[in-house]
Amino acid sequence: MFQLTKVEWLEVITICDNLAEGVKFSPATPFALTEQGVAMLSGVLKSKKALMVNIQIIREFVFMRQYALSHKDLTYKLLELESKYDKQFKDVYDAINFMLQHDNQATVQKQRKRIGYKS
Numbered sequence: 001m002f003q004l005t006k007v008e009w010l011e012v013i014t015i016c017d018n019l020a021e022g023v024k025f026s027p028a029t030p031f032a033l034t035e036q037g038v039a040m041l042s043g044v045l046k047s048k049k050a051l052m053v054n055i056q057i058i059r060e061f062v063f064m065r066q067y068a069l070s071h072k073d074l075t076y077k078l079l080e081l082e083s084k085y086d087k088q089f090k091d092v093y094d095a096i097n098f099m100l101q102h103d104n105q106a107t108v109q110k111q112r113k114r115i116g117y118k119s
Helices: 006-015 035-044 048-070 072-111
Strands: none
Touching: 035 048, 048 072
16 A cells, blocks of 8 residues: 555546545545555455455456556557657747747837938
8 A cells, every 4th residue: 555646646636537526635645555455455354245346456457457568569659659749849839939030020120210310
């Protein structure tokens, strides 16, 4: 069992929109169980219902692990594509900002009050 950090807790709050309002704004971060913690808990609890719930929780942990491992390549590919396209879009945004600043400078130069003799 471990306690979530503030960053982890904020991530859970943003992902799970069906949490109760009292839970979302609690000043204390919640505790979480690891797969090993659930296995240890199932050894302590003796009721049939508690045993069935713990077996289902362990099955879910196994499913999540298999899902994460099977989609690891896809996750890496998505991260790679995001970084590639983020860089390309940054270049486009920089070019647009440069053009906008250049146009603004030209407008300011035309609108300034002239000094000196008129010809």
